[in-house]
Amino acid sequence: MFGYRVPAPDQAMLISGGKRGLGGAPFRVVTGHGKLVLPIIRKSRFLSLAMAESEVVEKCVTRQGIALTVRAVIAFKVGNDVESIVNAGQRFLSDQEQMSVLTGRIFAGHLRSIIGSMTVEEIVTERQKLATEVLDTSKSEMASIGLHVDSLQIQSIDDGDTGYIEAMSAPHKANIQRAAQVAQAQATQAAAQAQQEATRKQAEYARETAIVQAKYNAEVDQARAEAEQAGPLALAHAQQEVLAAQTELAQRQARLREEQLVAEVVKPAQAEAERIRLVAQAEAERMRVQAEAAASNDRVALDRMLIDQLPMIVKEAAGGLSGANVNVLNGADGLGEIAAGLVSQGLTILDSVRANLSATEDREETPRPGTAIDIT
Incomplete structure (x- = not known):
């Protein structure tokens, strides 16, 4: 719209003409919104x-009389309130660059005044204190011209060729250098100790590794040796078992052959010998009986017949032994006992016959009534 003006966000619009501003100011202040400015009647500036x-x-002299060149930077702006804008507008509206010039001069004066009351040591070591005092002393003066200081930074302090600051810093530099050397020595010592510790640990690790490797190699060698010996040992054990089995088999075969020889040769021979002995014994007994019979004419024909048949009975009994499979537990003694039993049985039969014959003879010799007895 024609005649409607709007200030930028970082601007204040000053409208002159018409009504006067706040506090009798020659213009009205507009910020943050627009305003209708009638041409010719009113005029607006920003x-x-x-x-x-x-x-x-600025070159300043300290309380000690030492000249210092101080470099500082001031950050400032026009205040946001209407009063500050009016004050600044009345002074700098036509030449706003003068704000920086005037601000520098104001701070230069306060800087010289405050540095003159301080020593070099205080200025160097308490730089922030210096900036704070300068700000405090210039605050009211800056407000009177509508300016607000945000910060003051002391950038550098130089004593020129006097060398005072250098000399002042020498002890500190020496202390710092000494502390640096000590720290470097401690660091070097710590590094050496760390290196030695690392070397020792590496050596211990290498030793432990070598021991473990040696044990492992020994176990591997032992396992390899056992594996290499396992085949021959197994073969030797197998051969030993085969030999033992063969020996046991041979022993069994020898015992079996011995039993066969005993059954086929020894026992038949023993039986034959016993048979011959029994036959001889029977023959001797027959001859004895015949002799007794010859001495006694009172034997009956039956007695003679039995006596004649006794060797045949014994022979037949002995002959039965030769063909029989007799298991004799105690060898020749057992076989003799069997033969003796047979002979004893034959003799028992003979004695029984004799006893019967004697009884018969007694009955026959008993005189019957009317029978005569022949006594010889």
């Missing part, structure tokens, strides 16, 4: 509210 800076390089 005052920057943006941040500005001013650099100060």
